[in-house]
Every structure is written in structure tokens, then in C-alpha cells.
Amino acid sequence: MSTITRTWKVNGKPIKVRAPAGRRLLDYLRDDLGLIGAKEGCGEGECGACTVLIDNEPMVSCIVPVGQLADGTEILTIEGVEKKRAGRLLQQAYLECGAVQCGFCIPGMIISSYALLPKNPKPPTQAIRPPLSGNLCRCTG
Amino acid sequence: MNKAVSQSGRLIGQGMVRVDADGKVRGLTRYLNDIDYTGMLHGVVVRSPVARGRFKALVPDPAFDWSSVVVATAEDIPGENVVHMHDRTMPLLAEVGGELLYRGEPVAVVAAKTIELATEAAAHLRVEVEELPPLLTLQDAIAIFKKTPVKFDSMQDQDIVKGDLAKGFAAADDIIEAEYWAGHQEQLYIENQGFTVFPLADGSILCEGSLQCPYFPVHELNDPLQLPPEKIRVRQTPVGGAFGGKEEYPTMLIGYAALPALKSGKPVKITYDRHEDILFTPKRHPVWVRYKTGVKKDGTLTALECDFILDGGAYLTISDVVMFRGILHCALAYRCDNLIIRGRVARTHSFPCGAFRGFGAPQAIWGMESHIDAIAARLGKPPHTYRRQLHVRPGDVTPTGQILSKENGSTACLDLALQHAKFAQKRRQASRGKLRKGQTKYYGIGLSFFAHGAAFTGDGEAKFKAKGRMELALLDDGKPGVNIRVSSTEMGQGVHTIFTQIASDALALDPARIRFPMADTGLVPNSGPTVASRTTMVVGNVVYRASQDLKDQMESFASQRYFRGAKTVLKNSQFAAKSRRPLSFAKVARDMLTEHGPVNGFFEFKLPPDAKWDQVTFKGDSYPGYSWSANIAEVEIDPLTCELAVTRVTAVLDVGRVINPILAAGQVEGGLTQALGYAIMEKMGTGQNGLYDASRLQTYIIPTSLDTPIYDVKFVEYPYSFAPPGGKGLGELPMDGLAPAIANAVESAIGKRLRTIPITPEDLFAALHPAQGDNTP
Numbered sequence: 044m045s046t047i048t049r050t051w052k053v054n055g056k057p058i059k060v061r062a063p064a065g066r067r068l069l070d071y072l073r074d075d076l077g078l079i080g081a082k083e084g085c086g087e088g089e090c091g092a093c094t095v096l097i098d099n100e101p102m103v104s105c106i107v108p109v110g111q112l113a114d115g116t117e118i119l120t121i122e123g124v125e126k127k128r129a130g131r132l133l134q135q136a137y138l139e140c141g142a143v144q145c146g147f148c149i150p151g152m153i154i155s156s157y158a159l160l161p162k163n164p165k166p167p168t169q170a171i172r173p174p175l176s177g178n179l180c181r182c183t184g
Numbered sequence: 185m186n187k188a189v190s191q192s193g194r195l196i197g198q199g200m201v202r203v204d205a206d207g208k209v210r211g212l213t214r215y216l217n218d219i220d221y222t223g224m225l226h227g228v229v230v231r232s233p234v235a236r237g238r239f240k241a242l243v244p245d246p247a248f249d250w251s252s253v254v255v256a257t258a259e260d261i262p263g264e265n266v267v268h269m270h271d272r273t274m275p276l277l278a279e280v281g282g283e284l285l286y287r288g289e290p291v292a293v294v295a296a297k298t299i300e301l302a303t304e305a306a307a308h309l310r311v312e313v314e315e316l317p318p319l320l321t322l323q324d325a326i327a328i329f330k331k332t333p334v335k336f337d338s339m340q341d342q343d344i345v346k347g348d349l350a351k352g353f354a355a356a357d358d359i360i361e362a363e364y365w366a367g368h369q370e371q372l373y374i375e376n377q378g379f380t381v382f383p384l385a386d387g388s389i390l391c392e393g394s395l396q397c398p399y400f401p402v403h404e405l406n407d408p409l410q411l412p413p414e415k416i417r418v419r420q421t422p423v424g425g426a427f428g429g430k431e432e433y434p435t436m437l438i439g440y441a442a443l444p445a446l447k448s449g450k451p452v453k454i455t456y457d458r459h460e461d462i463l464f465t466p467k468r469h470p471v472w473v474r475y476k477t478g479v480k481k482d483g484t485l486t487a488l489e490c491d492f493i494l495d496g497g498a499y500l501t502i503s504d505v506v507m508f509r510g511i512l513h514c515a516l517a518y519r520c521d522n523l524i525i526r527g528r529v530a531r532t533h534s535f536p537c538g539a540f541r542g543f544g545a546p547q548a549i550w551g552m553e554s555h556i557d558a559i560a561a562r563l564g565k566p567p568h569t570y571r572r573q574l575h576v577r578p579g580d581v582t583p584t585g586q587i588l589s590k591e592n593g594s595t596a597c598l599d600l601a602l603q604h605a606k607f608a609q610k611r612r613q614a615s616r617g618k619l620r621k622g623q624t625k626y627y628g629i630g631l632s633f634f635a636h637g638a639a640f641t642g643d644g645e646a647k648f649k650a651k652g653r654m655e656l657a658l659l660d661d662g663k664p665g666v667n668i669r670v671s672s673t674e675m676g677q678g679v680h681t682i683f684t685q686i687a688s689d690a691l692a693l694d695p696a697r698i699r700f701p702m703a704d705t706g707l708v709p710n711s712g713p714t715v716a717s718r719t720t721m722v723v724g725n726v727v728y729r730a731s732q733d734l735k736d737q738m739e740s741f742a743s744q745r746y747f748r749g750a751k752t753v754l755k756n757s758q759f760a761a762k763s764r765r766p767l768s769f770a771k772v773a774r775d776m777l778t779e780h781g782p783v784n785g786f787f788e789f790k791l792p793p794d795a796k797w798d799q800v801t802f803k804g805d806s807y808p809g810y811s812w813s814a815n816i817a818e819v820e821i822d823p824l825t826c827e828l829a830v831t832r833v834t835a836v837l838d839v840g841r842v843i844n845p846i847l848a849a850g851q852v853e854g855g856l857t858q859a860l861g862y863a864i865m866e867k868m869g870t871g872q873n874g875l876y877d878a879s880r881l882q883t884y885i886i887p888t889s890l891d892t893p894i895y896d897v898k899f900v901e902y903p904y905s906f907a908p909p910g911g912k913g914l915g916e917l918p919m920d921g922l923a924p925a926i927a928n929a930v931e932s933a934i935g936k937r938l939r940t941i942p943i944t945p946e947d948l949f950a951a952l953h954p955a956q957g958d959n960t961p
Binding site for chain 2: 079086173176181
């Protein structure tokens with residue numbers, strides 16, 4: 044498999060990437076960068092526990108090969124969310140509203156919620172449902 | 185106000201923020217697969233390729249390089265090849281020469297430095313079998329039960345008998361009989377199963393992973409591993425959901441990993457991916473239940489005969505107790521003087537079914553709550569007025585002869601739910617198979633009403649004697665505080681938070697000085713498994729009483745040490761004696777630890793001495809307490825596509841004292857969502873190849889944020905006064921009764937009763953277009 048050499052920004056920090064083109068972004072983030080916040084729940088893009096932002100779009104990192112991401116790609120993971128004010132407010136809202144139970148889906152949930160806000164800063168409940176429907180939660184539903 | 189309520193303090197009843205939530209929202213919490221175990225091997229399980237067959241040989245491919253691979257088979261089991269759950273029939277690994285009883289039955293474990301190498305090696309082990317004809321499904325087993333009952337293979341029988349059934353039927357004006365079916369259900373915790381086993385120098389093993397019941401493996405693996413309980417140490421890692429799925433199964437996983445670990449002397453980790461986890465871990469038992477009921481014209485239920493048969497799979501494991509809980513819930517909620525309930529566990533050549541939230545009760549309540557609606561319809565009575573007439577209330581006698589105490593909020597749940605959902609009024613809008621003016625979809629509303637027995641069945645808690653310890657210690661910040669040492673595991677339900685609340689109130693100590701470390705059998709006494717809706721009720725009481733014990737000891741120390749024997753009270757994190765300057769908790773704790781060494785409060789749970797139970801006849805007090813609920817579901821069905829949407833669910837619950845209303849409401853909504861999936865989405869059976877016919881998230885569909893209805897959840901509180909702070913069971917109740925409420929709503933929408941769940945659009949199409957038979961889209 045060919046090896047790629049790229050420069051991305053991960054959580055605002057420039058990162059020199061050298062990895063096999065077919066390596067899953069999820070494995071690269073967790074194993075090479077130690078960003079364990081994104082979780083593997085199904086490995087086939089169904090559960091959303093591995094969701095990260097790629098150039099501001101929520102994507103399931105278990106089915107993204109690193110070779111697909113060009114130089115200059117910006118990636119935001121749960122570890123980077125709290126560096127943003129909106130991210131901290133979201134985390135606080137999750138705490139206060141009792142949205143967290145086992146917690147395994149929560150990093151992906153928060154990433155999907157964070158992605159929604161710039162498009163719709165004050166979403167009514169019905170507008171929150173579709174963008175979160177790709178994140179399975181078995182505790183709270 | 186009763187005793188339990190008056191004794192509660194500042195935090196019990198408050199919506200305190202979860203103590204474990206900060207790490208979870210920041211992505212810092214380290215679940216098993218987030219922990220770096222340097223030098224470990226990865227284990228892969230090799231399985232039977234057939235549902236039933238003679239195991240002739242395990243043949244390694246001679247062309248493969250086996251030099252860096254550890255292979256463990258039944259021959260490597262140091263002791264007896266048996267995992268003793270509720271019987272002693274199931275081997276840890278199948279033995280050559282024996283019979284393979286289900287597809288996927290483990291025959292060997294392969295371990296290597298990478299999961300890729302272990303997987304490749306496993307593929308080079310050929311399992312030679314001589315196939316035998318299997319009995320795969322509950323449908324096949326029930327066909328035998330009906331045609332030739334003597335040939336029906338039941339792994340466990342149990343009957344409940346009350347009154348005189350023949351007399352009851354003789355007194356009836358009408359007899360109503362029907363059968364109800366439900367399929368498998370997968371727990372679908374989002375974190376898959378996994379465990380790491382470390383072999384230690386003294387011959388013992390240390391096991392770390394995701395589980396509910398840390399003491400199960402400690403006692404269930406003694407025989408095969410030839411290790412006494414003190415040489416099997418189990419530590420919980422943060423659990424990413426469990427729902428019963430991590431109750432009995434992790435014992436097997438630890439057993440599988442222990443064999444190559446003991447053989448190689450290296451730690452071995454086994455984690456399943458989603459596909460393997462769905463295919464080869466236990467499911468909710470499929471059920472067939474038949475009710476035959478006799479009623480008088482006025483609605484009196486004079487006789488009830490019930491056959492309740494679960495698909496146990498190939499081995500009993502824990503299915504006897506699932507069936508017991510099932511039959512105890514088959515006719516629990518209604519008055520009936522004459523009944524027989526017969527429970528059976530069918531043996532099939534499929535993966536052994538196991539624990540799943542509700543544990544037999546959802547299957548029983550599914551049948552009963554559908555049937556009560558059917559009886560009401562036959563009588564011409566509305567379903568809610570019939571339930572108001574027939575439901576049990578304090579003073580009534582259960583099928584096992586237990587007299588319900590005044591701590592049962594059955595009527596309050598039913599009445600409040602009906603009133604809150606405007607049931608009677610909305611029921612007039614039900615389509616009954618014909619769109620009303622202004623309706624573009626069939627609308628229906630359905631009700632269910634039920635109880636859930638909290639804690640172990642019968643005298644289980646009396647025999648078990650749950651133990652707990654409150655430990656005075658220096659905490660992670662170097663300052664004194666208290667550690668909660670019980671074997672209850674945090675798996676999302678919030679036990680770390682509510683026990684902190686309970687301990688804080690009982691000790692009168694700032695919750696910031698209380699920690700609940702992950703359960704570790706090396707450090708916690710056995711307070712029992714985290715199952716059976718028992719944790720708040722039983723172990724919560726242990727924490728409360730052990731905290732009081734610690735408080736007494738510290739007050740007595742402070743009185744002698746600083747206040748010349750004057751009465752001393754720990755209040756607001758300070759020790760105070762009359763007209764003396766109060767001393768801080770930290771000072772007293774430090775001095776006490778220095779002068780006394782270890783300081784612990786203890787408690788051991790007991791049931792009231794007058795509680796009686798006969799495990800043979802199933803007579804007596806079947807549960808220490810009962811939680812109650814009424815569910816009301818509203819549905820819309822598209823006449824063209826037959827798409828079914830559940831639009832609103834009202835749930836009123838009596839779970840005793842609500843310790844944390846925010847957590848409780850969240851747990852209820854989640855449980856209702858699982859029940860929604862059970863009712864209309866989650867379809868799974870045993871296929872002709874012996875495997876579950878839905879084995880991926882692409883085919884096993886659970887509810888998402890687009891499927892969940894508007895939830896309206898209300899609590900009424902009838903606390904369990906014997907065991908302050910007075911909680912009853914909460915965990916399972918929300919899973920128990922939504923499926924029949926939805927089926928009853930479907931009946932009210934289309935005018936036809938469906939007696940199999942899940943109810944899919946295909947089923948609705950067939951019901952709405954009977955002339956076209958099986959010609960579904």
C-alpha cells in the first residue's frame with residue numbers, strides 16, 4: 044500500500060502525517076496521535092461513535108482512509124472542542140441536562156451537535172433530531 | 185410521610201450532575217480499548233461452523249507458521265471443563281469427540297501479537313465435524329410442544345398454582361384464548377464486549393474489562409481454571425453500556441482469554457468487533473406465550489391458564505431465572521383467584537440466550553397486556569376502565585400469595601397516566617381501520633399497565649446478604665474523604681452519582697469528599713451483581729447503613745478524642761459538640777487514620793424477618809418490593825406505505841423514592857426507546873444456517889433521534905420504607921411494557937390485533953390487505 048505524506052491541522056495544530064493511504068482515520072487519530080476520544084462502535088459507519096469534523100463537516104472516521112484527505116485538511120476531535128467557547132458551552136449543556144449516561148457515544152454526539160450550531164445557532168428540537176440521527180445512543184435514545 | 189422520606193437529607197431527591205460526566209463529555213474517560221496494554225497478545229475465538237455436529241478434530245494447517253502463535257484448546261484447561269452458571273453443563277471450550285450444540289460454539293482460542301496475525305492463524309485451524317440435524321428455532325420447538333409434548337425438550341420447568349382452575353373456568357361466562365410471540369433482541373451497548381487477562385507471578389489472574397457483575401467470574405471459573413476465588417481478581421473498566429449483555433457473558437470471555445494467558449505467561453486481550461459481538465453474545469429470549477382466560481360478564485377474571493415458553497438456546501446458562509421472573513410477571517397486575525402458569529425453557533441448537541434488561545418480564549408483560557386488551561374488547565369495555573376495575577392494589581394477593589403492602593402505587597400510576605395523556609378523550613379519535621374526517625393517517629392510542637419485582641426473586645436477597653464498606657481514606661488530592669466500596673458497577677445508569685448522593689446525606693459530608701472508585705474484587709466486598717433492578721433498593725440501603733456506621737464510629741472517636749465524651753455530631757462536614765468550637769472533617773479523619781489505622785463502616789443487607797418464600801412451590805413473597813408503571817402510546821400509520829410512527833409516549837412510574845430525578849428520567853426515556861425498538865424495529869431470529877439473521881448495524885435497526893417520540897415521564901413516589909433511602913427498582917421497568925401499549929395502539933388504529941413483535945410495515949400491510957396474503961411489498 045502506498046504511503047502518503049501530508050500536512051493537516053488537527054485541533055488547530057499542524058501535524059505532519061505519514062501513513063499508509065488506506066489506514067483508517069480513526070486508527071490514525073487513536074493509535075498514532077493518542078486522541079482516544081473518538082470511539083469505534085461498529086467499524087462500518089453506522090453508529091457514529093467515531094464522528095469527527097473534517098473541514099467543518101461531521102464524518103465517521105472509521106470509514107475514511109487517510110489517503111482521501113488532502114494537504115491542509117482541518118480535523119476537529121472531541122479533544123479540540125473544549126478549546127472553543129461554543130464547545131465548552133455544549134459540554135456544559137450535556138452535563139446539566141443529563142444527556143450523558145454510559146458516555147461511549149457522547150464524543151460523537153457532541154461533535155455532531157457542534158457541527159450543527161454554526162448553521163443553526165438556536166435550533167428547535169425538531170431541527171436537532173436529523174443531524175443527530177447518525178449517532179446511535181442506546182442509553183438515552 | 186413515611187420513615188424513608190423523613191430520613192432523607194439534602195442531596196437525595198436532587199438532580200445532582202453526574203460525577204462521571206466531565207470525563208465523558210471531554211473524551212477523557214478511558215474505556216477498555218482506550219487503555220494501552222504494552223506487551224499483550226490479542227486473542228481470537230475459533231468456533232463451530234455448524235449448528236449441531238460431532239466434533240471430530242481440530243486440524244492446524246501444516247503450511248502455516250505457528251511459531252509465534254499460542255493456541256489453547258480444551259486440553260489446556262487446567263481443571264474440569266465446565267463453567268458453572270445455574271447448572272454445570274456448559275463447557276468452556278468444546279472437546280474433540282463431543283457434540284457441538286450451536287453454531288459459533290467456541291472450540292479454541294488463538295493468541296498472537298497482533299489481532300491480524302491471530303485472525304489469520306484462526307483461519308488456518310480447520311474444525312472437522314460430522315453434521316447432525318439441528319432444532320434451530322422456538323417455532324420448531326413449539327410445533328413439537330403442541331404435537332408431541334413428551335418429545336418437547338425443556339431445560340427447566342416451573343409452575344405457579346393458585347386456587348382451583350377447573351372451578352374458575354366453570355364459573356366463567358366466556359373463555360378467551362390467544363398466543364403471542366416475540367423474537368430475539370440484541371442489547372446493542374455501543375461499546376463492544378472486551379476483557380484483558382493478566383497472568384501474575386503467584387499463579388493468579390487479574391482481569392480488566394467491561395462488565396456488570398465483577399464477582400461472577402470470581403466464582404464461576406474456579407473449576408476450569410483451578411483457581412480459588414482469591415486468585416481471580418476482576419476490575420471494572422468504564423462500561424460503555426451493558427443492559428444485561430455484560431451480566432453473565434463476560435465470565436466466558438475471561439475464561440477464553442485466561443487459557444492462552446496462562447499458557448503463554450503473557451496478558452491476553454479479547455475484544456469483539458460489532459459483527460462478532462452481535463453474532464456470538466447472548467440475546468433476549470424469544471417467547472411463545474399462550475393465555476386461556478375465563479371471565480364473567482361483569483369482567484371478573486375467574487380463571488387464567490398460561491404457558492410461557494422461552495427459547496433458551498443450547499445451554500441453560502441463566503435461563504431458569506429468566507423464566508422464573510417471566511412467570512412471576514405473567515399475571516401479576518390483575519385480580520384472579522384461580523390460575524396456573526407453566527414456565528418452560530426450550531432447548532434449541534442456537535446461541536444460549538441470556539440477560540437483557542427486564543429479564544423475562546417484558547416477554548410476559550407483552551403477552552398479558554395484549555391479552556387484557558383482547559378480553560376488554562370481548563367484554564365491550566374500554567381497555568382503561570377494564571384495567572381500573574381489575575388491577576391489583578394494596579391488600580390484594582399476587583399469584584404466589586403475597587399480600588401487596590401500601591407501598592404499591594399501582595392505582596396512582598394508572599390514574600395519573602390516563603388523566604395526563606387524556607386517554608379516554610383521545611381514544612375517541614382512534615381510526616379503527618377507517619380514516620376519520622381530517623385524518624391522513626390511521627391514529628391509535630394504546631395502554632399498558634404492569635409491575636416489576638425489584639431485587640432478586642424470592643429469598644434471593646435474604647440468602648445473598650449483600651455487603652458493603654465505606655472506607656475512610658486519603659483521596660486522590662491527598663486530603664481525607666470516603667471511598668464507597670461496593671461491587672455495583674457504573675454502566676451508564678448513574679450508580680456512581682446516586683450512591684454519592686446517598687452517602688453524602690447519610691454521612692452529612694460534602695459530596696466532593698466522597699469517591700466511588702471502579703469496582704475491584706480485590707477491594708470491594710460482594711454486594712452482588714448489578715442486575716435485577718436491585719442496586720438502588722438493596723445496595724443503596726447498604727451504602728446508606730454503612731455510611732451511618734462510619735459516621736457513628738467517627739462521632740464516637742471525636743467525642744472521646746476532643747470533647748471529653750460529650751455528644752458529638754458530624755453535620756455539614758464538621759464535628760460539633762455542644763458549646764465547643766466545631767472541628768473539620770479533615771482534621772478528625774486524619775487523626776483517626778493515624779491513631780486507628782484503617783477505618784471502615786460496614787453493613788450487610790437483610791430482608792424483613794417475616795418475608796417468606798418457597799422455591800419449590802413458588803409460594804410466598806416473590807419480591808421484596810414492586811415498582812409500577814402505566815404506559816400510553818400514540819401511533820400513526822400511513823395507509824399507503826404502512827409506515828408506523830410512535831408519536832407520543834406517556835409513562836407514569838412508581839419506583840419508590842426517586843434519588844435523582846434527572847438521571848431517573850433519562851434512564852426511563854432510554855428504556856422506553858429500547859422497548860420501542862423491541863416493539864416495531866428490532867427484528868432478529870435464528871436463520872437456517874444457525875446464525876442470527878441480523879448481524880450488523882446495517883441490518884439490525886435500533887431507534888435513532890428520528891424515531892423517538894415525545895416522551896412525557898412522571899413519577900409518583902411510594903418508597904420502600906424497610907430500606908432507606910427507599911428506592912425500588914428503576915432500571916428494568918421502562919423496558920417492560922411499551923411494546924404491548926404500542927400493539928394495543930396499533931389495534932386501535934387499524935382495528936386488528938397483531939400478536940407477534942416486532943410489528944413491521946410488512947406485517948401491517950399483510951394485516952390491512954388480508955386478501956393478498958403473503959404478497960407483501
